[in-house]
Amino acid sequence: MKTSFRRLAAGMVMGLAAASAAPAAHAESVLRVAMTAGDIPDVTGQPDQGFEGYRFVGYSLYDALINWDLTRSDREATLKPGLATKWSIDPADNKRWIFELRQGIKFHDGCPFNADTVVWNVKRLTDNTVPQFVAKQFAAMRTRTVNIAGVEKIDDGKVAIIMKEPDSLFYIQMSFWMMVSNCQFEKAGNDNGKYALMPSGTGPYKFDKFVPRERLELVRNADYWDKPRIPKHDRLVLIPMPEATTRAAALLAGQVDLVEAPSPDTVPRLKQSGMTVLTNAYPHNWAYQLNFVDGPFKDKRVRQAANYALNRADMKEMLGGFMIEGYATVPPNSAWFGKPVKYEYDPKKAAALLKQAGCYPCEVTFAISTSGSGQMQPLPMNELVKAQLEEAGFKVKLEVMDWNALLDVTFKGREKFPQYHAVNVSRATQDPFSGIFRFAMKSQNAPAGGNWGWYYNAEIEDLIKKIYTTFDEVARDKMIVKVHEIMNDDAAMIWVAHDVNPRALSPKLKGFVQAQSWFQDLTPIVVEDKTN
Amino acid sequence: MWLYVARRILYAVPIALGVTAFCFALVYLAPGNPLQLLLPPDASAEVIDLIKKTYGFDKPIPVQYAIWLGRALTGDLGVSIATNRPVTGEVLGALSNTVILSVAAVILAFSLAFTLGLLAAWFNGRWVDRLVTGFSIVGVSVPNYWLGMVLIIVFAVNMNWLPATGMGSKGSESFRLTDWEQLRHAILPVVTMSMIPLGIIMRTTRSAVSEVLNHDFVQTLRAKGLGEFAVLRHAVRNALPAVLAVMGLQFGYLMGGSILIETIFTWPGTGFLLNKAILTRDIPVLQGTILVLALIFVATNLVVDLIQTAVDPRIKRA
Numbered sequence: 001m002k003t004s005f006r007r008l009a010a011g012m013v014m015g016l017a018a019a020s021a022a023p024a025a026h027a028e029s030v031l032r033v034a035m036t037a038g039d040i041p042d043v044t045g046q047p048d049q050g051f052e053g054y055r056f057v058g059y060s061l062y063d064a065l066i067n068w069d070l071t072r073s074d075r076e077a078t079l080k081p082g083l084a085t086k087w088s089i090d091p092a093d094n095k096r097w098i099f100e101l102r103q104g105i106k107f108h109d110g111c112p113f114n115a116d117t118v119v120w121n122v123k124r125l126t127d128n129t130v131p132q133f134v135a136k137q138f139a140a141m142r143t144r145t146v147n148i149a150g151v152e153k154i155d156d157g158k159v160a161i162i163m164k165e166p167d168s169l170f171y172i173q174m175s176f177w178m179m180v181s182n183c184q185f186e187k188a189g190n191d192n193g194k195y196a197l198m199p200s201g202t203g204p205y206k207f208d209k210f211v212p213r214e215r216l217e218l219v220r221n222a223d224y225w226d227k228p229r230i231p232k233h234d235r236l237v238l239i240p241m242p243e244a245t246t247r248a249a250a251l252l253a254g255q256v257d258l259v260e261a262p263s264p265d266t267v268p269r270l271k272q273s274g275m276t277v278l279t280n281a282y283p284h285n286w287a288y289q290l291n292f293v294d295g296p297f298k299d300k301r302v303r304q305a306a307n308y309a310l311n312r313a314d315m316k317e318m319l320g321g322f323m324i325e326g327y328a329t330v331p332p333n334s335a336w337f338g339k340p341v342k343y344e345y346d347p348k349k350a351a352a353l354l355k356q357a358g359c360y361p362c363e364v365t366f367a368i369s370t371s372g373s374g375q376m377q378p379l380p381m382n383e384l385v386k387a388q389l390e391e392a393g394f395k396v397k398l399e400v401m402d403w404n405a406l407l408d409v410t411f412k413g414r415e416k417f418p419q420y421h422a423v424n425v426s427r428a429t430q431d432p433f434s435g436i437f438r439f440a441m442k443s444q445n446a447p448a449g450g451n452w453g454w455y456y457n458a459e460i461e462d463l464i465k466k467i468y469t470t471f472d473e474v475a476r477d478k479m480i481v482k483v484h485e486i487m488n489d490d491a492a493m494i495w496v497a498h499d500v501n502p503r504a505l506s507p508k509l510k511g512f513v514q515a516q517s518w519f520q521d522l523t524p525i526v527v528e529d530k531t532n
Numbered sequence: 533m534w535l536y537v538a539r540r541i542l543y544a545v546p547i548a549l550g551v552t553a554f555c556f557a558l559v560y561l562a563p564g565n566p567l568q569l570l571l572p573p574d575a576s577a578e579v580i581d582l583i584k585k586t587y588g589f590d591k592p593i594p595v596q597y598a599i600w601l602g603r604a605l606t607g608d609l610g611v612s613i614a615t616n617r618p619v620t621g622e623v624l625g626a627l628s629n630t631v632i633l634s635v636a637a638v639i640l641a642f643s644l645a646f647t648l649g650l651l652a653a654w655f656n657g658r659w660v661d662r663l664v665t666g667f668s669i670v671g672v673s674v675p676n677y678w679l680g681m682v683l684i685i686v687f688a689v690n691m692n693w694l695p696a697t698g699m700g701s702k703g704s705e706s707f708r709l710t711d712w713e714q715l716r717h718a719i720l721p722v723v724t725m726s727m728i729p730l731g732i733i734m735r736t737t738r739s740a741v742s743e744v745l746n747h748d749f750v751q752t753l754r755a756k757g758l759g760e761f762a763v764l765r766h767a768v769r770n771a772l773p774a775v776l777a778v779m780g781l782q783f784g785y786l787m788g789g790s791i792l793i794e795t796i797f798t799w800p801g802t803g804f805l806l807n808k809a810i811l812t813r814d815i816p817v818l819q820g821t822i823l824v825l826a827l828i829f830v831a832t833n834l835v836v837d838l839i840q841t842a843v844d845p846r847i848k849r850a
Contacts, residue, residue, distance in 0.1 A: 038808040039614065048570075048614065128582070135586040136616070139570050142579045193616050212617060212625070213808065214703035214800050239698070242807070243795050245681055246697050250798075253688040253696035404813050407568045448576070 029233040029527040031509070034241040034250055034259040040216045043199045043207065044192050045180045046125070046140045050373040051428060051518040052260070054176070056238050059519055060218055062178035062201030065099055065118070066171060070515035073280055076333050077430075077517035079172065083113060083179055083202065087171050089471050095149070095163040097170055103157060105225050108207070109200040111183035115153040120182040122151040122161060131190040132182070143434070144173040166469045168476055172431045204229050204523050205236055215239050231523040232511060248504070251275060257506040257527065263377075264320035267502065274507045278514045279500035281324055281333045283430040286376055288366060288422040288494040289439060291414045291453040295421040296359045303491035305353035305362075307343035309392035315384055315497060319377065324498040328488050329436055330429045331498040333516060336436065338481035340488035343495075350392035364389075364421040365397040372403030374426035376499055382424060385496060413446020414453045422494065423452055428518055432480045437464055440487055455492050537838060544834050548827055552604065555822040556597050559815050566613050566813040587613055600819065609820035614812050619820035622805060627824065629704050630794070630801030633721055634786035641726035641733060642779060649737025649775075654764065656742050664734060671731025677792035680724040684796070687720060694719055697798040704800055721797040725790060729782035736778045740771035773844040780836030784829040 035056060037049040043061060047053030059067070067082035083102050090096035105113040124132040125141045126148050138145075147167050152160045163170060184200035199207050202225065205218035216238045220231040239256060241247045247259040248266035252273055262270060267277050290297040297303050312325035324331055328340040354360045368382045369375055379400070386396040399420065401409070409417050410425050429435025438450035441464060445454045463479050463486075470476040487493070505512060511524040567583050584590045588599070603610060609619035645668075652664035688696035700707035700714040707714045744750065744767040753763050794803035802821055809817040 038804075038811060042615075135583060136570055139579055139583050142571070142576070146576070196616070211703050211705055211800075212615065212622065213804065214699070214705075239798070241697065241798050243798070246684075246796055246798055249681075249684045249689055249696040250698075253684075253692065255695055255697060403811065404565070404568060408565050411568065411571075 027529060028235055029529065030235045030237060031233045031258065031522065031525055031527050032237045032239060032256040033522070034239050034247045034256040036242060036244075036247070036260050037240045038242040039213050039240050040210055040238065042136075042196075043210070043216065044134070044137065044196050045178045045199075046137045046176075047178075048140065052373070055519045056522075057216065058178050059203065060205040060236065060522070061199055061203045061207060062180070063203050064175050064177050064179065065101075066175040068175060068515075068517060068519050070517055070519055070521040071513060073513050073515060075516065076281075076283065076335065077515045077519070079175055082175070083118075084174075087174070089168070090160065094166045094469065094471065097161045097163070098154070099159050099161070099174070101157050101159065102225065105202055106223070107181035107184065107200050107202055108221065109181055109184045109187070111181050111200070113179065113202055114156050115159045116156075117179065117182050118159045119151050119153050121177070121179050122148070122159075124180065125177075126151075132185055134192045137192070141177065144176055168468055168471050169431065169433055172433075204231055208235070213240060229521065229523045232526045236522060251504055251506060254506075257509055258512075258522075258525075259504050262502060262504045264322050264502075267320060267322075267504075270504045276505045276507065276509075277502055278505065278512070279322060279502045280514045281331050281498065281516050282501050282518055283330060283334060283428060283435060283516075284374060284499040284501070284518070285329055285331075285427045285429050285435070285495070286323075286326060286374075286381070286424075286497040286499060287329070287427075288424050288496075289410075289452040290455070290493060291418070291421045292455050293414055293453065294418040296357070296362050296364060297421050297453070299357045299359070300491060301353040301357040302359055302362060303494070304343065305350040305357070305392060306389060306394065306494045307491050308346045308353065309350035309389050309394065310343075310385065310494070310496060311345040311388055312496065313345070314388070315381065318380065318384060319497075322500055322502055323376070324500060326495040326497045328495055329439070329484060329493065334429065335477060336432060336480045336484050338485045340485050343491070347388075347392045354393045360393050361395045362393060363395045363397070365399055365419060366422045366424060367399050367401065367406055367409045367417070367420040368424045369401060369403045369406040372406065372426075374428070374499065375403070375424075376426070376497065378424065381496070385494075410452055411447060413451075415446070425452075426499070430518060432467070432483075436480070436484055436487070440464075440483065440492065455490070457486060457490060457492075460486055536841060540834060540837055544830050548830055551826040551830065552601060552823055553597065555826060556600060556819055557593075558822070559813075559818050560593060566815045568813070570613065604820075604823065609823070610816035612814055612817045614808075614814045614817070619816045622817060623802070623820050623824050625704075626800060626802045626805040626821070629699060629707075629799065630787065630803065632707070632709075632718065633725055633794075633799060633801060634783075636718060636722045637725040637729070637786055638783055640722060641729040641782070644726075645730045645733035646737055646775070649734040650741060650764075650768070652734070652738040653741035653745065653767075656745070661738070664738065668731040668734040668738075671727045671734070673731075674727065676724050676727055676790065677796055679727060680720065680793055680796045683720045683724060696720075697796075699799055721793055721799055724797075725786065725793050729779075729786065732782060733775065733778055737771070737775050740774040741767055744770045769843075773840045776836055776840050776843065780832055780839075783836075784832040787828050787832065788825045 035052055037052050041047040041049040041053030041057040043057055047058040063082045065082055065084035066079050068077050069080040070077055083105060084099040085102050086100040088098055090098055101115060107113060120132060123130045125138050126145050127133060147164050148161060149164045150162045154160055179202060181200035184198060185195050188195035188198060204221050204224045206221045208217040208219045210216040218236045220234050222230060224230045241250060244263040248262045248270060250256045251259045271277055290303060292298055316323050316325060327342045330336050354362050369378050382398055386398055389396050410423050438444045440455055440460050441451060442456055442461060444451040446452045460483050463483050467476055467479045508528045510526045510528060570583055607620060612619055612622060648664045652661040655661050684696045687694045695717050698717055700717050709715060750763060750767060753766060791803040791807045794801045795807050802825060806821050809821060
């Protein structure tokens with residue numbers, strides 16, 4: 001005890017000496033965030049680690065031509081001008097998207113942002129002959145870039161991106177495209193590994209340092225062009241902490257200030273200790289994609305029966321209220337929701353439908369995971385779904401696998417895995433292609449794309465074709481709503497839940513607004529100095 | 533003696549080779565694919581081929597193994613798929629963090645376990661023995677990840693005495709053995725980690741020593757008028773090889789780091805690295821880490837064998 005006290009005292013003296021040696025009198029305000037990821041997301045442009053990477057690293061270091069407006073919590077997040085001030089389709093050619101660029105922007109390294117930079121960036125992810133090409137980054141963006149035929153500088157402030165096929169929704173993809181400093185990349189000898197130690201974008205935070213698997217430290221960019229978004233704290237520290245209980249404990253012990261996705265059972269304790277627990281709707285879908293070729297879900301009545309058999313209110317109760325009942329692909333706050341058929345809990349109707357379909361008891365096998373990005377609490381949730389379906393006359397076998405193995409099943413599709421009648425993979429739904437169309441288009445039949453069970457509806461095919469060539473947003477959105485409604489009428493999935501993305505904040509933090517989005521803006525957070 | 537040492541070292545070579553082949557093959561048996569985390573869900577065949585080629589997965593597995601082994605012999609374990617960083621650096625960095633935990637846990641567990649085990653053997657059947665035996669059963673049976681969580685709740689969350697996670701206020705960078713403020717981060721994980729070896733070694737010491745104490749020669753020693761302390765010394769010397777063997781195994785296990793404990797405490801060691809590599813199917817990291825850990829295990833056993841021989845000449849003759 002005595003020695004430990006002596007050591008403590010020595011440490012304090014040393015600490016004081018170090019503090020008095022430092023010239024800055026102003027104490028740095030630091031925001032420490034515990035992420036669910038197991039490692040620091042890629043900092044070299046297109047992040048990995050799913051949308052968590054975009055949320056914390058992508059939109060912190062970088063800007064896209066189009067950014068997300070994350071200032072409001074009361075409506076779904078929308079797009080807003082980023083490094084481009086305007087975008088439109090060329091009136092003379094419906095395959096040319098024209099972007100007008102913001103003037104006077106500089107990268108963190110001082111290099112100017114202009115049309116040449118955009119051309120350089122587009123080539124970086126589309127053309128494997130240029131020196132800035134990086135295979136991993138190319139692969140990560142491939143779904144979003146596959147329709148690009150080329151890029152053209154019109155003048156210093158304008159570029160055109162040329163499509164292979166007309167694509168009225170293409171501009172949305174540009175909101176996922178981080179603009180990297182060409183000067184900095186060249187300074188790193190066009191070596192992505194070296195660039196990872198000195199990344200440079202135009203975003204609200206600058207890179208300071210990182211320790212692999214432990215922490216990424218970013219500092220405020222006081223010269224950020226979007227003045228209201230200059231961070232209200234000096235430093236942002238991102239810490240990977242994959243274990244939910246650990247995140248909650250770290251917050252309670254004062255080691256971090258904001259945690260992602262605390263597990264529902266820790267929430268009462270967090271609240272009791274004065275933490276703020278926030279939730280909000282966001283474009284997320286926890287559902288089952290069904291096999292339309294092999295097994296009982298070929299029959300629409302069986303698909304409807306499964307949807308009628310679910311008591312989603314029970315599921316919500318099990319999750320401590322942390323979900324929105326899922327009856328359709330996009331959540332009800334979405335602009336594309338429309339008026340889908342609502343399959344409300346009716347086990348009798350479900351049983352009757354199964355009997356009509358001649359599948360009673362109806363044996364089905366689901367492929368599910370133990371964990372994974374956006375999967376919420378897959379094991380108890382799937383157990384409850386199984387119990388509810390069996391009440392109505394199904395006989396459900398759950399094939400449990402780890403996340404990577406489930407992704408393998410999902411990518412390869414029903415053809416390789418005919419033994420599964422459904423896969424439980426959560427999806428982000430913030431753009432119509434990745435949220436809705438790819439689960440319904442024939443061209444997306446797995447393994448080519450996201451249509452795992454080869455769902456097909458001729459009317460949807462026609463509508464999607466029209467959508468891609470309709471550049472009037474109102475008319476286009478009406479058709480997207482229609483596609484969404486038809487999928488519901490077809491009972492194309494078994495819909496269960498939409499996540500509400502809980503996060504917990506220390507009472508020291510002020511000013512955070514939880515947007516209805518996968519992405520969040522941390523810049524307005526003020527860290528009140530409450531040294532204890 | 534030297535012949536024995538040479539023979540033992542020679543035996544370790546095929547074992548190590550077998551280990552490399554096994555750990556290379558093992559990761560291919562698991563379902564899932566390392567490229568999935570790099571590729572968008574609807575990647576085309578052309579993109580998949582490009583990435584396969586970039587990472588060398590387009591060649592047949594035996595060829596991949598040969599290339600990998602050749603590089604591994606020069607100390608190059610390849611590059612992580614997820615992060616593009618050299619695996620050797622990743623593993624060594626993580627290993628140095630795990631060593632801090634495991635060596636501290638080893639010292640704590642071995643010294644405490646040996647002392648308590650000896651006491652239990654000496655007071656065989658008395659309350660000290662019962663107490664120690666009970667404690668060792670708890671140590672072996674309580675799942676250590678559960679214990680870790682309980683310790684966090686009690687000492688970090690409720691009492692606020694010790695930090696809940698991490699390796700230092702700024703991670704492994706700021707960790708210093710000489711800085712109490714940083715060293716505090718290691719206390720809970722070390723205590724948690726030492727529980728299982730503590731229980732096992734305590735029991736082994738107790739049974740080995742008390743067995744020796746029942747031998748005829750002990751009676752002879754006493755009959756010759758030797759003091760109790762001297763008798764105990766003889767008993768310990770005779771019981772030591774069995775205890776050392778168990779200690780060696782436990783040291784090997786601890787060096788592997790504990791996936792559960794390191795994940796719970798966010799300790800950036802080999803267990804944490806393995807967990808991440810398994811989830812992302814980062815094959816080069818997985819193979820590299822398993823290889824290094826397996827080699828350490830082989831080396832530890834070798835060293836323990838040699839120490840045992842030095843302590844107990846009978847082994848060499850066997």
